Amino acid sequence: MDNKTIAKKFKLCGQLMELHNENPFRTKAIANASFKLDKLPFSIAESSLETLSEQPGIGKSTAEKALEIVHTGSFKELDQMLSITPEGILEMLNIKGLGPKKVQIVWKDLAIESVGELYYACNENRLIEAKGFGLKTQETIKKAIEFTIASQGWFLFAKVQPSAETLFATLEKIIPPGTLLSFTCDYRRKVEILEHVSVIIALSTEEITALLTQVTALTASSDLRYTDVNGFTFVFISTTKEEFYKDLFISSASAAHLALLPQEIPSAASEQDIYAALGLAYIEPELREGYNEVALAKAQALPKLIEYTDLTGTLHNHSTYSDGVHSLKEMALYCKDVLKLAYLGICDHSKTAFYANGLSIERLQQQWAEIDQLNIELAPFKIFKGIESDILSDGSLDYPDEILAGFDFVVASVHANLKMDEQKATERILKAIENPYTTILGHPTGRLLLSRAGYPLDFKRIIDACAQHQVVIEINANPLRLDLDWRWHRYAVEKGVLLSINPDAHRTEGLTDMLYGTYVARKGGLEAKDCLNTYSLTEITNYFQAKK
Structure with missing residues (x-):
């Protein structure tokens, strides 16, 4: 020593x-x-x-x-x-x-x-x-x-995506005309955390190596493995023009997906042709994870996956009334003028969230008055009066019932006492779901990717309870959360539970995190009809009123 x-x-x-x-x-x-x-x-x-x-x-x-x-x-x-x-x-x-x-x-x-x-x-x-x-x-x-x-060698998808897209655009400019090129592996399937980004190119190993000498942002660390200026790892796969789509098909699929396929993978002129040769409908890369996608493809019953453009509004966002960076009006104008959305749900923190400048009842009244005024100024765009109410240790919601009744909708979330065992954590959330004022269950597990595992839950009981009490489950689109995990989306849809792609934005830029929520929703097999914030302004207004 x-x-x-x-x-x-x-x-x-x-x-x-x-x-x-x-x-x-x-x-x-x-x-x-x-x-x-x-x-x-x-x-x-x-x-x-x-x-x-x-x-x-x-x-x-x-x-x-x-x-x-x-x-x-x-x-x-x-x-x-x-x-x-x-x-x-x-x-x-x-x-x-x-x-x-x-x-x-x-x-x-x-x-x-x-x-x-x-x-x-x-x-x-x-x-x-x-x-x-x-x-x-x-x-x-x-x-x-x-x-x-x-x-530590792992990256959030959202963190590496800008570097990956920039590199891809550079490669498209410098590759020989007609050369086939694609992202592949985990990155193409939009897996939420990555060890590296893979790119497949129809060139020899020597040709790829020579090509990459023109990319100053990359430094070679081993054969066809490079690191960029941000520390992200890129792996390049060499193939031929004749075998490109077969190799793309194989490398894009998880091992579990390949194991479900009925026969040897043939070479073909496209991935669509490969699936057709296997007697299957085309399966989007995000779904190739080895769940029920092959059975659905065989029955021609695959979901029409949700698109980012299907989102018509955004729910669960914060402003300077609690711990946000931008004012209520700035958030609303960004939604209306930049994102061309029809509505904004504002959900600042409730009073118990002292760490986040949670709203007292008096400050709530001030916010509601400002919302009423802005709704006149910005019509037909609408701001819904929401709250992110802390789920307290006993499962009750912040604020008395007469205050909860005044919101258009309530997002109920856990922020404290995260070390309960599975039974206690589940019972706490079940009680919140049973509360008649709960509209949406926010970030159900409290996880932070690469940082903190979520608290343990009996997911089937939680989802079943949401189905029984008509509570929407959030897909928190913040790239650190992406919670509810996509692996439970199918079960929620089967049970008739709506999900909502919520950015949990604390600044205007954070509103676009809904893109990452859409990626994982697609991995979970969601269609537009399964997502609350694809509803039109009229539809969601009616939904909130019916819930109340």
Whole structure:
């Protein structure tokens, strides 16, 4: 064990002592010891207690701790600090721009206990109002987290898509005329998290390698495997013009999908021809996951998958009334003038969500008055009065019934006490579903992709209850959530449950996240008729009124 590793143990102990408000003199002494140990001109591991104790600024106590690290990997005080510190808090201490004092505010004041939750809070603009933070600090922390996630080798689809599309456009310009080219593998199937982006090209390995020397954004890491300037990995697959569609077909499918196919894959002039030769209707890439898509294709009963252009409005969005970046009017105008939507559902946080500037009843009245005025100004565009009501620990909703009755619709979501076991977590949500004021169940599992697994749920009971009580289930389109997971969409549709592709937008740019919600809805086999916010303004107005 080298001196630097030992010094880092002392540094961590000092950070944790500061985090837990230990005696400042002892905390400073541990921090100073870290510095002294790191600068010693000899190996601590090969030193005696006597020699180490004689060094300036070290002393016997520090020397004993250092040698304890050599023999056990830690020391008593550090172990005590670690025992009272959640794993997620330890991870935060490694983020550039976050010292113990800031982590303490994030943990104690904002109730955030993991890097994933912190990243989501940055996206929701929650950090800028916290003591000692601001917009610049928030952006620095966000970028540092993104770098950490990227360095682990997995990427969110939405994060890598801009780089992938830019690269593809570049390739189209520089490949020889008539060369066949396509995305393939997980990226083509719109899988929500990726290790790499695959591109198949009808060129030899040598030709592809020569071609990519013209792409300055790429650096070769191995044969036909490259890294771009953002740290994303791209894998290139070589094939011939004659075998292109067969190889595209095979590489685009999951192993489970291929296992369902009735015979050897033939070569053909298109994927449509390949499916036809197999006696099947064409299956869209998003569906090629090995569920029931082959049986449906055989029966000519595949769903007509939802398109982004089918969405006519957006529900579950935030404004500056709670933790949004843009005002209610700015959000509405962006929907109306830029996205050409017919309606906006505003769902700022409820009063219990103190961390997100949740609305008191008095502030609710102010918001409703502004909505009434804007609905006159912007007609026929309409803003619906919604709320993202916290589901409390006992399953009840925020606000008394007389206030809940005043909303056009209510999105009920869990934001706190995320460590319940499956039975308790399920019972809590079932109670919220049974509440007559619940219109939509928001981000059902609370997951944050690459950061936090959702709380455990009995999904069949949840979906069955939503069918019984006519509660819509959200597909939260934020790329970090994509919750409800697409693997449960089919069951929901079978049970007659509507889903809603909601961006959970906290700024105007976030409204376009509905695109990613549409991608996973397609993977789940959704048609436009299965999605609430494909309803026209008249249809959804009638739906909300009937629900009330």
